[in-house]
Amino acid sequence: MKYILLIYNNPATYESWTEEQRNELFGEVETIMNELTESGEFVGGQGLADPSTTKTVRVRNGAPAVTDGPFAEAKEQLGGYLIIDCESEARAVEIAGRWPDARHFAMEVRQILHTSGTEM
């Protein structure tokens, strides 16, 4: 089953960290990434550019309105994602729980739709 793990965090918090703290976090991420790659569970993933560079697009009455940034009041922003193919939801939740952002902010686990189907 394929899941997307959405990584939520607040870049301002990480900016306030020492380089040592940041390196430790990168090290943790690298460890999990290596494990997921070696086990053949890692399908893909990317980090996202700073939320301040976001453009939000809405089309109303056929006219596009483009605004800067996501909703300002939200402190936690989507910072990246990874897609995994694993045995169960429990395993997806376990991986999310080990991602450092889960400790400081939150990870969201959502199953990805597929096109297989059984006669019902």
Place this chain on the structure above:
Amino acid sequence: MPDVEDLLRREAPRVLAALVRRYGRFDACEDAVQEALVAAALQWRDRGVPESPGGWLFTVAARRLTDTVRSEQARRRREEHVAAEPPAPLPPDEDDTLTLLILCCHPALSPASQVALTLRAVGGLTTAQIAHAFLVPEATMAQRISRAKQSIRAAGASFELPPEPERAERMRVVLHVLYLIFNEGYTATSGADLQRPDLTAEAIRLTRDVHRLLPDDGEVAGLLALMLLTDARRVARAGPRGELIPLADQDRSLWNRAAIAEGTALVTDALSRAPLGPYQLQAAIAAVHAEAQRAEDTDWPQIAKLYELLAATWPSPVVTLNQAVAVAMVDGPRAGLAMLEALDDDDRMTEHHRLGAVRAHLLEMAGDTDAARAGYRAAARRTASVPEQRYLEGRAARLAG
């Protein structure tokens, strides 16, 4: 060039088994055979198929293995020994295919890894083809296969048929893996992608091989029959846009009569002379469905009896779920609904959307339209399958009018 591909895939497990028998090291041999298959696919297309395809593959794979040995700085003597080896005639493949299957379905591996390794080492598919079939990047599948081989090595597994009773237990896993491969192919609704190999045909081909090797094994025959009887409905089970068509609404003239005849004969024969097993029973149920000319001709009492037997001997939540449908058809929807109650608190019940869908269906049968509609909607939200979601939303919408 499908002929070359078929030929390669038939030869793959034989060459691999011969190589492992001679040099040991299943993981390195498997890599070498894979490289030889890729080389053959390219060269045979241009220059034609050599006189002894198996011997050609064996020689090329042995050479690749030598390269590996050399790069690992093995001793010069062994290297020359391998390089000087003439292309050996391949030994009889009979038991070797079974040994390979049992090795690839080693219990130390996850089901996903067992499936991937089986398709590559026994099915002769390339990593790219397997990756396409499971819609993951090639690198992901390559890692999965490599990890699977490491696990086999770490478990200390040898290239030998295990003794009884372990052998029977290991065969059970093999049959489950073949079933998983079949199911992956059968449930796929996006068949337009030509890059995706036909896993259904592949599973049937492999199961046929096993049946040929173990003709007296009732469960192997049962599994082959179940696959044939299920696959017979393939064209009828989905509409032009991949929408699911339930059994009761299928155009039965589209069912594959030859597959039904073969599957029915297989399961009838197995039931008459082999110890009973769950695949035989499931195949028997599929055969009863298949013999009905119209949905309303279905012999539901017979199906309910077969499910009762299945549930008594090999109980599982999915069996209870299907049994409830049969009971509802015989004794009315309320009897079926009562049967579903046991599943609400069953921790083994993982397919909650299917439970919800069956309950909604029985509620609809009972005339409880509001509850049925709510049930279909809830089930639609729980499934991760797009066609199932559409089907369930469609049922809910039909009740709204």
